[in-house]
Amino acid sequence: MKRFYTLAIVLFALSASTVLSQDTPSQDSVSGEIRNYMVVPGDKIEGKVMGEDQFSFLAYVDENGNFTVPFDEEPIAAKCRTEMDLRAEVTKRVAKYVRNPMVSVYVSARRKPQPVTVSGEVRNPGGVELRREARLLELIAFSGGVNEDAGGTVRLIRPQPPTCADPEDQAEWLKESENGTEIPSRMYSLSGIRSGVNESNPVVLPGDIIVVEKASPVYINGEITNPNGVYIKEGGLSLTQALAMAGGVRAKAKIKDVKIYRKRADSPERDVISANLELIKEKKEKDPMLEPYDIVDIGTKKKSVGAILLEAVLGGARSGALSLATGGANRVLY
Incomplete structure (x- = not known):
């Protein structure tokens, strides 16, 4: 599935007609635009x-x-x-x-270079024609920055090797390709990109495609105020944060045994993780960090023996009262 998704992004980039260009330099200045061009x-x-x-x-x-x-x-x-x-x-x-x-x-x-395509969760997606060297952070900022739906990762796709690519560097890109796709790509974290460290903020080349990934969902159901999906933004999302975003648990929630169903890699099965909200609140248990596509299930707590007996007594009393009120023919007072 991811392979088809990547190919779709590439096709979109090749057909994109909107181009965001920086100021066009005079031809006499071309030689100084990129050092060691x-x-x-x-x-x-x-x-x-x-x-x-x-x-x-x-x-x-x-x-x-x-x-x-x-x-x-x-x-x-x-x-x-x-x-x-x-x-x-x-x-x-x-x-x-x-x-x-x-x-x-x-x-x-210079021959007109292919534009860089910036897509995904940015405010102004489109093409950018490079007239000088630019890094990943600058191009994301040039496209308006990330929007509120952005997750914490950015994918850099290189559909074609640069004309003058370093063979060793290109081999590294091929090694890091995912799912056997023929289109090399690398993943970077937004926090790493913002740090400005060169390893996390690479130089982007003409024809590259930048995809700011959408935040991944987590699904919450059961005894919760607003059963729905919440999203893992940059920095991650803990169980208690997710429950708070969903409005908090209901009074009947089984807070001592919250189930987290987590996807296994390359398997339809899910692992089950249990969490005790009481112990987490008392800092006796670690607040688990959620992962993309986790399912959080808040069960209904069992009634105590005392509560069951009380309901039985109250139920019997209500039944007797109803019987007295409706049983037999009514007498008439003249």
Whole structure:
């Protein structure tokens, strides 16, 4: 099921038409937008040689990752190389004709990158076109932040490996894919993302999909004021918190034996956990933390022997009174 859910998210991202773009920079500033930017097919490369205008050139990187210059027949490999790398290569070729050439080579226009899609429980879901390096926290904030239905987790999906991906890093992504899905993804906690630590707040790449997960439900029924579902938000949810959110237990509630039915991994069966609310209140028992899709059942407490006898006596008295009131023919007083 999760695999189909992930695929659906990817299809939505690919078909999304709403794009939230940051300010568009001038083409002359492209080279400085991303430090150590690696050239990809479709990029526009410009080169100049000081005092030697005949060696100036403008070229586009072809689909094979190469470009050519008018003064040399041999193509120059550009894919996944930096401007510094290309400047060194072009300088070597110009040096065949000019002594100690002063060469500048820069990317004057980048191929339009795929937008990052931010979806799920954010205030302004949509696409964001990256014009510089950005991390997960910044993109969530750029999309208005999380809404009140957000849980505590964020999924980062990478449908396609970046053009210049580090093979070792990509292998790690593949290892962490869930349920055998072919679309690598990683899970991050909101609290970790907000901490700003790089390991929990990764750099997001063009084409990535960010999904802020909805809070998971917990179901409460039985002797409770408002039997319903409540949601586990960031930070978790304890049993007593959930019961308070549902209005509290009724007077007839069996508070010494509250049952929590918990899903087993890869099994339709559920484990049963018992909790004593009295002991929890007295801090003699730990308040259990609930997990997604737990079912909390508040039973009805059994009546004591005294209560049963009292009901029997009161019931008999009521029955006798009713019999006296209705039994036999009424006498008439004239």
